[in-house]
Amino acid sequence: MLTFEPYGNPTYFALLGVALLPLMIGLLYGKRSRLYETLISIFFLVLTFGGAKWTQGIALIIYILYEVGLTWGYAVYRKNHNSGPFFYLMVILAIAPLTIVKVTPAVENGQSSLIGFLGISYLTFRAVQTIMETRDGTLKNYNLMTFLQFMLFFPTISSGPIDRYRRFEADYRSVPDREKYLGMLQKGIRYLFVGFLYKFILAYYFGTILMPKLQLMAMHSRGGFLDLSWPLVGYMYAYSADLFFDFAGYSLFAVGTSYIMGIATPMNFKQPWRSPNIKDFWNRWHITLSFWFRDFIYMRLVFWFMKHKVFKKPTTTANVTYIINMLVMGFWHGVTWYYITYGLFHGVALMVNDVWLRYKKKHRQSVPHNHFTQIFAIFLTANLVCFSFLIFSGILDKIWFQ
């Protein structure tokens, strides 16, 4: 049997179109068939995790049963109890499979873990968030079937965007009226076509045509200061462009497909290259991931540190938490020196950014603010980001150590 990478080739899109047509007609007439949605979800999951990738399929099924057990069990427990240590234990258990998958290649010579499958990270984010909101009492009516639909919602299963249970549930339980749905349909189809341009034309050009050539040139130009060279600078920009168009393209497919299904999955990118500073960049780049980190790591840690008065000054609290937050993000990408350095780089960048913002606020009169400074800020931010992606790309590992 064939296996398909989600949104990987024209056949996948053709199948998608055929499968979505009855659903579109239904929604236009104000009907949502849960049964049909479940059937096509299963169909596309089998396409992705069946055939030659059947071991991943088994891993997915076991993983889902495990996370359903944890979240359901915790929701039942939370009705009458609220112990802190038990909550932490649940979070640790929910993260455990992902941790094993991320650490295995680093300790087993690049060997990937048997329990891993495409999308495990994104499912873990959804499960952990569900447990945390259950603890807070903001998520009161946990429903097992809705949770399954939320986890296994096929348009976003492989790489997000990371939706939130309560937001998803509200969409899933209702049917948009015809006018609203027509708007969603129009948007959804436009997203798919912009996605084609991003992923199959631009990302293809930068990633498949340009990058290998520049990498070869950079490898041949070693020998100078730190083995740096102009082709490496070119590689940095080509890699950054590829990373953006590839992932923004995928995200547009996932969001577009969701919209066609009447689910307003949140957008992942908002013109990130226009950010005037790093802080703003993280409000525009891989938004659902950075907001997940903001809401479930950064804000919670800050809350805990301040409540227990761990640090005297709020700025110290913010700085320490920036570093922890971005280091966790680095480790999440994988246990390699370049992912961790990338995380550290962004943690420090956020700290420096805050120092500058405070300085600017204090010296409002003496710091010029005009068209030119705005363009300079955008230019500087974009280049800092591209430099961080050069670290992230891992090419320095090849240039220095291979």
Next chain:
Amino acid sequence: MDIKATVLDILNDLTGSDVSGAMDENLFDSGIMDSMASVQLLLSLQSELGVNVPVSEFERSEWDTPNKIIAKVESLD
């Protein structure tokens, strides 16, 4: 003291700027508030008004102007 005045006081203390003249200004877009300030706001609401808001209740779009914050606190009080 009423809720509105207390919330405005907290915001003034937190951000170092008087926000009472721009009750519908988006505090996050203008850079006056950030995640750190959000958490400080939640802690101050707890200590000064006894209003308990868990972090996951803090949906940024519902808390991004002085007027919205006041309305939110009044609804939780």
